[in-house]
Amino acid sequence: GAVVSQHPSWVICKSGTSVKIECRSLDFQATTMFWYRQFPKQSLMLMATSNEGSKATYEQGVEKDKFLINHASLTLSTLTVTSAHPEDSSFYICSASGQVLNTEAFFGQGTRLTVV
Amino acid sequence: GESVGLHLPTLSVQEGDNSIINCAYSNSASDYFIWYKQESGKGPQFIIDIRSNMDKRQGQRVTVLLNKTVKHLSLQIAATQPGDSAVYFCAENIRDNNNDMRFGAGTRLTVKP
Numbered sequence: 608g609a610v611v612s613q614h615p616s617w618v619i620c621k622s623g624t625s626v627k628i629e630c631r632s633l634d635f636q637a638t639t640m641f642w643y644r645q646f647p648k649q650s651l652m653l654m655a656t657s658n659e660g661s662k663a664t665y666e667q668g669v670e671k672d673k674f675l676i677n678h679a680s681l682t683l684s685t686l687t688v689t690s691a692h693p694e695d696s697s698f699y700i701c702s703a704s705g706q707v708l709n710t711e712a713f714f715g716q717g718t719r720l721t722v723v
Numbered sequence: 724g725e726s727v728g729l730h731l732p733t734l735s736v737q738e739g740d741n742s743i744i745n746c747a748y749s750n751s752a753s754d755y756f757i758w759y760k761q762e763s764g765k766g767p768q769f770i771i772d773i774r775s776n777m778d779k780r781q782g783q784r785v786t787v788l789l790n791k792t793v794k795h796l797s798l799q800i801a802a803t804q805p806g807d808s809a810v811y812f813c814a815e816n817i818r819d820n821n822n823d824m825r826f827g828a829g830t831r832l833t834v835k836p
Contacts, residue, residue, distance in 0.1 A: 613766075639822060641822075649829075653823055653825060711772060712824055714766040714768075717764070717765060719764070
């Protein structure tokens with residue numbers, strides 16, 4: 608399958624600071640990227656969907672001003688957690704898909720964010 | 724909220740036995756389903772998928788069954804091995820959306836040697 612890379616794989620930041628997570632599709636053009644959040648022992652919850660060159664669509668209850676998503680190219684999307692708080696500590700996972708509907712989206716390895 | 728859920732949060736089986744993991748979904752518009760395996764600290768790993776025009780699909784040691792009448796999915800793992808121990812999620816894609824997968828609650832499979 609195609610490769611999606613996330614960076615960093617883990618990060619610790621101080622409360623009040625911002626953290627940027629990158630999601631790259633390494634061998635295909637990702638017209639759409641998805642950002643998920645996963646708390647311990649819970650499922651993946653979709654946060655937002657981003658299409659290259661347009662604004663992200665956020666799921667209900669996800670603050671767009673807190674979780675800034677940029678999808679500036681067909682191979683890169685970024686998620687910035689602004690003014691992070693300890694409750695933002697979670698596992699953030701991206702996935703990417705090409706242009707064909709109803710096909711597999713490829714997942715990154717995830718980023719463990721710890722806010723202290 | 725999410726429309727996909729699971730009957731059993733945990734499943735423990737003996738090595739060599741077959742495993743069956745179940746999943747219920749509520750959105751009749753969903754027409755594409757994937758089973759994922761997730762190991763601790765890693766992203767989901769694709770196992771097998773099935774489209775709504777099928778009721779069964781087989782892979783290597785895995786079979787997915789889809790019953791659209793009762794909105795039920797199952798994942799069967801044959802001859803379960805210790806390396807199969809992980810959390811398994813079913814996920815659905817809603818028709819006309821853009822490949823955004825909605826995940827169920829997950830089942831932790833533990834394989835005892």
